[in-house]
Amino acid sequence: MGAGGHYKPHGFGCENLVGEHAPAPKGGSMSRIVYVNGKYVPEEQGSVSIFDRGFLFADGVYEVTAIVHGRLIDYDPHMERLARSLAEISMAWPCSKAELRRMHEELISRNRLDQGWVYMQVTRGAADRDFKFPKNNGSTLIAFTQVKNLLDNPDAITGVKVVTVPDLRWKRRDIKSVMLLAPVLGKQQAYEKGGFEGWMVEDGKVTEGTSSNAYIVKNNTVVTRPLSTSILAGVTRRSLFRLAQEHGIAIEERPFTPEEAYEADEAFLTSATNFVLPIVDIDGRRIGGGQPGPVTRKLRSIYLEEALA
Numbered sequence: 001m002g003a004g005g006h007y008k009p010h011g012f013g014c015e016n017l018v019g020e021h022a023p024a025p026k027g028g029s030m031s032r033i034v035y036v037n038g039k040y041v042p043e044e045q046g047s048v049s050i051f052d053r054g055f056l057f058a059d060g061v062y063e064v065t066a067i068v069h070g071r072l073i074d075y076d077p078h079m080e081r082l083a084r085s086l087a088e089i090s091m092a093w094p095c096s097k098a099e100l101r102r103m104h105e106e107l108i109s110r111n112r113l114d115q116g117w118v119y120m121q122v123t124r125g126a127a128d129r130d131f132k133f134p135k136n137n138g139s140t141l142i143a144f145t146q147v148k149n150l151l152d153n154p155d156a157i158t159g160v161k162v163v164t165v166p167d168l169r170w171k172r173r174d175i176k177s178v179m180l181l182a183p184v185l186g187k188q189q190a191y192e193k194g195g196f197e198g199w200m201v202e203d204g205k206v207t208e209g210t211s212s213n214a215y216i217v218k219n220n221t222v223v224t225r226p227l228s229t230s231i232l233a234g235v236t237r238r239s240l241f242r243l244a245q246e247h248g249i250a251i252e253e254r255p256f257t258p259e260e261a262y263e264a265d266e267a268f269l270t271s272a273t274n275f276v277l278p279i280v281d282i283d284g285r286r287i288g289g290g291q292p293g294p295v296t297r298k299l300r301s302i303y304l305e306e307a308l309a
C-alpha cells in the first residue's frame, strides 16, 4: 500500500511476459513452475495480491487446455472462447495472443508435462475494493500445469455415475467466469451421493454438468442442449459436433429432462480434460445396462484419434 492508503498496481505489462524466468530448482524433486504476471517461479513463490479482483469479486475468466504427449489440444478454440469471455465482460487481453501461446508452451516445457492440462486465469487486476472497474489498472494473469493421465482413464472403461442437482448459477453461463461457487456446491452434492459429476437441472431440464456438457443417446441419435446463455459452449462439444458429422452420427440439439435421460440408451459428458466420458448411472438408474454404449465409445475413440494424430 502507498502512503495514501491506495493500492498501487504492479505495473505488469505484456512486454514482461516471456522475459523473466526463475532459475530451474536444483536437485531433488522438481518443484512445479507456475506463471504469475510475467514471471515463471516455483509454485511456493507464486502469489497474487489480496486486493486482486478475482479474489474479491470473482472478476475474471479462465481457460483449461488439455495436454497430450506435451501438445496442446484444441488450443485455438480455447483462445477464441477466451476472447469472447473477455469481450463480454469488457476486459482487455492481458498480452498478445502470441505471448499467451508461448506462455502455455513454456509451462509445458519447464514442467516437462506429458499429460494433464494448463489452467490460465485473467482478472481485472488488484485495486482498492470498489465494484466499479478500476481505471488504468493492469490485469492479473496466472497459469499453472496439472499432471493427469488423460489417455488411460479407468473411468472411460467403467463409465461414471452422475447425480442431478439444482442449477443455482447466474444467467450468463456462456462466459467462462471464475465465479464457480454454484458448480462447486453442485459437484460436492453429487460427490456426496456417489456421483462423479452433477447434472444441473433448471425448469425441469438438464442444462449441463458442473464442469462438462451433457448428452444422452436414443436410437443412435445424440441429444444435447443447444448453445445459449444457459450453458458454456464447450470446446470439446464443438470438436465432437464436427467429428460426429464427419462420421455420420446424428446430433439433435434440444433440452432433455432427467426422466428422458433415465430411459436413454446411453449417456456421456464432454470436457477438455475428460474428452468423451461414458455415463452408466443417473440418479441411481442404470443406463444402457450399466455399460458404456457403442455410440459413446465410438465418439471417444474418434476424438482421441484426432488428438493423437
Ligand code: PLP
Residues within 6 Å of the ligand: 064, 208, 209, 210, 211, 212, 213, 231, 232, 233, 234, 235, 236, 237, 270, 271, 272, 273
Ligand atoms: N460446461 C461447463 C459449465 C464447464 O465448466 C466446462 C468445462 O470446464 C464445460 C462445459 C466443458 O467445456 P470444455 O469442453 O471447453 O472443457
